Amino acid sequence: MTELETTLGDAQSRLEAIYDDLDADEDVRQRLAQPRLSIRVSVPVRMDDGSLRVFQGWRVQYDDTRGPAKGGIRFHPDVDEDEVTALGFWMAIKCSVLGLPFGGAKGGVCVDPKKLSRLELERLSRGYIRAIHDIIGPDRDIPAPDVNTNPTVMGWMTDEYDQIARRQVPAVITGKPLGLGGSEGRVAATGRGALQVLNLWVQRQGKTPQDMTVAVQGFGNAAYHFARLARQGGYRIVALSDSKGAILSRDGLDPDPIHEHKHATRELKGMLYCESSLCEESGVEHMSNEDLLALDVDVLVLAAMENQIDENNVDRVRADSILEIANGPVTSGADARLEERGVTVLPDVLANAGGVVVSYYEWVQNRTGDYWSADEIEARLAERIDREATRCFDLAEEKRFSLRTAAYRQGLGRIADAMTQRGTRRFFNGDAG
16 A cells, blocks of 8 residues: 555645645654654453453554644544554644644544443443553643443443552543543534534625535534534535435425434333434435435535545545544545635634634632533634634635645744744754855
8 A cells, every 4th residue: 555545644644735735844754754653552451251352453643733632532443553643643723723722633443432331331441541541641642532432331441541640630531521621612512613614605606504504424423513503504404424325305404303203212122222213214315325425406515524525536526615523534635626626625623623613611610620511612612603604704705725735834933933933944044044
């Protein structure tokens, strides 16, 4: 596999022109070409039948130039080191785009958590923290939820860290349950932030939500809250999907009863994960996920996994705009084709940053002991996204950049400034001017 065939290589292939525009020192390019720290761990778990299974996991701290590393932990059967490293890189950019005092990190365990019992999942969660506890902490690396992890899992992990540290350290992990120091507004933050970015863009184009049809690929936490809030705001949600398929109604879908129906079995049986599918809905048209990507809609929302639109299917995309709630859902090659066709892509490092913004607020609250209301959290989130998204949009217009290039330029510029202020080759050679 060549460097550009890796997820990280594809992500970094977008950067060279941005470095040139920044006139970034070679030091910056070298330091951001690889992670600062990457570890692989083995997590032994005693299963309910008495057998022992060993799961492979990773934690990558990509960059901590602007502050302690920050990034989620995902449990997924396709997790590997390349994916976790790329996600850590994107987190570093994202935190900088939003002006947060964090670097970027990511963690993951190669596992299908839906095949584990609750007790097995708890043992895995606690075992993973035991394996990485000496490299995380409120001033070093702060994990959070990601794919297939949630407040319950974060609560177990926080408790395990506290037991190892022999003290209460709520700021070590964000996305916790409220009773364990979590923040109001955290669960819906990613979807809420994505909707605000879309609203700002729609308003900038002189349109209104009532003008827009939306298809959403994915129906996890972020996608559900986005769809719920978007419908309340006037958008017409015509399609939704999960891993098993998609549903379509040109008259519009209401995400709330669909979400309740999908999760009814989980609530009844006390499961942590949902096993039902949107495809069980009646009175709607059923289609594949690939067909959803090809719908003629105003906005296609990508809220599933990485690399959903690539060179093989990009020409089927008919949406006018794409909103990236997932990390890296469009490959660099497909991104270039979309730009040539005039399709606007609202990039992940801006559009899905609501979660890490409220995670930052949770971290601040944990450290100060002063907890804020949901209204205050939402107001703070709205103010920050409005400010930073507007800067990205203005930069894109001024420089005639794509929105992705503008967002990367904003994030990389701040990281490069912080690195330069520590001293680079130009400074030590007397070329600083």
